[in-house]
Amino acid sequence: MPTRPSADVVVVGNGVLGLSVAVAVARRAPALRVAVIGPPERPGAASAAAGAMFNCFGEVTQYTARHPAAEAKFAIGRQALDMWPQWLDMLTAAAGPEGDALRASRVEGTFVVLGGRSGRVATRNFKAIRAALAEHDEPHEYVDPTDVEIDGLSPDLAARPFHALYLPREGAVDARRVLSALEAACRRHNITMAPHTVSRLSTGRGKMQGVHLSDGSRIDTGTAVLAAGSQSAALAAPELPPGAMPPLLHGTGLALVVEPPRPRPATSSVPRTGPRRAACTRCPFPRADSSTSVPPTSSPAPRSPGPSSAPARAC
Numbered sequence: 001m002p003t004r005p006s007a008d009v010v011v012v013g014n015g016v017l018g019l020s021v022a023v024a025v026a027r028r029a030p031a032l033r034v035a036v037i038g039p040p041e042r043p044g045a046a047s048a049a050a051g052a053m054f055n056c057f058g059e060v061t062q063y064t065a066r067h068p069a070a071e072a073k074f075a076i077g078r079q080a081l082d083m084w085p086q087w088l089d090m091l092t093a094a095a096g097p098e099g100d101a102l103r104a105s106r107v108e109g110t111f112v113v114l115g116g117r118s119g120r121v122a123t124r125n126f127k128a129i130r131a132a133l134a135e136h137d138e139p140h141e142y143v144d145p146t147d148v149e150i151d152g153l154s155p156d157l158a159a160r161p162f163h164a165l166y167l168p169r170e171g172a173v174d175a176r177r178v179l180s181a182l183e184a185a186c187r188r189h190n191i192t193m194a195p196h197t198v199s200r201l202s203t204g205r206g207k208m209q210g211v212h213l214s215d216g217s218r219i220d221t222g223t224a225v226l227a228a229g230s231q232s233a234a235l236a237a238p239e240l241p242p243g244a245m246p247p248l249l250h251g252t253g254l255a256l257v258v259e260p261p262r263p264r265p266a267t268s269s270v271p272r273t274g275p276r277r278a279a280c281t282r283c284p285f286p287r288a289d290s291s292t293s294v295p296p297t298s299s300p301a302p303r304s305p306g307p308s309s310a311p312a313r314a315c
């Protein structure tokens with residue numbers, strides 16, 4: 001079996017999580033040899049499809065304060081909200097020119113709207129967002145959309161918004177530019193990028209020993225970080241006691257990218273609804289090239305994730 005040069009840390013998966021972990025490790029411990037394994041075309045990656053909206057309070061629902069798991073997710077979201085500006089500064093500096101392109105794609109602030117076609121669930125969730133903003137002293141502004149024009153919204157009369165909340169700290173970036181900037185930062189930190197797929201982990205006496213790649217080669221390592229999205233469970237399960245690995249579900253859906261007939265200025269903020277029943281938000285994802293990604297459909301897929309499936313989305 002061919003053996004590749006060993007690494008101190010092997011990151012399995014080249015989505016936003018894997019690349020971010022690799023950059024963070026390389027910055028903290030420059031002497032470590034870090035390798036990221038993942039196919040460049042990223043089949044099934046959520047990171048390539050994401051809106052890259054940065055929403056914490058915008059994702060609050062009527063159930064957020066009612067379940068420990070939802071509360072924990074919200075608490076992590078608040079931490080991330082505080083850390084995001086420094087992370088963006090670090091990443092743009094570490095990425096060079098790709099970092100400038102990422103920064104240019106940044107859209108500041110989000111309008112969460114409640115419109116004429118909003119149902120009971122959306123209405124309750126909107127109230128829950130407002131209550132959470134007040135409870136946690138999060139900067140926000142109540143906006144009367146009949147007085148203020150919301151950039152990027154030109155709704156049908158029956159669907160026009162009647163209430164809106166402006167969240168200045170919650171915006172968006174272009175997901176493709178995040179990935180490009182992370183890849184550039186990896187190159188600048190001498191992180192090895194191996195364009196392969198990990199077929200299995202190799203452990204012995206309870207310790208990590210290496211990873212096997214789909215081309216039959218192997219990389220020896222004492223530390224592997226699993227960041228392969230919905231495929232992580234399948235890789236980890238054989239190495240862990242039964243039941244130790246929580247199920248990771250993925251969704252499947254379709255998204256449309258719409259290009260305007262004439263170039264138009266990018267929107268200055270993200271307009272979106274609050275979370276809705278059995279669906280994500282309704283919001284067009286702004287992209288840096290002035291195209292728009294129309295909200296994807298998403299439905300839970302069967303429990304045996306296929307290779308081209310995307311992980312369950314967080315929005």
Ligand SMILES: Cc1cc2nc3c(=O)[nH]c(=O)nc-3n(C[C@H](O)[C@H](O)[C@H](O)COP(=O)(O)OP(=O)(O)OC[C@H]3O[C@@H](n4cnc5c(N)ncnc54)[C@H](O)[C@@H]3O)c2cc1C
Pocket residue numbers: 012013014015016017018037038039041042043044045046047048049050051052053054055196197198199227228229230231232235255296310311312313314315
């Ligand atoms: C349509 C959509 C919209 C979203 N919008 C938002 C949003 O607006 N805001 C937000 O915060 N989140 C959003 N999300 C969620 C967000 O995209 C994910 O939480 C995030 O991208 C997950 O990143 P990841 O690196 O864990 O996984 P992924 O992006 O799925 O990356 C996993 C990577 O591992 C690779 N891989 C898989 N198996 C192997 C293997 N065996 N060996 C090596 N590599 C492997 C894959 O090819 C892939 O590149 C959205 C998700 C979707 C699908």
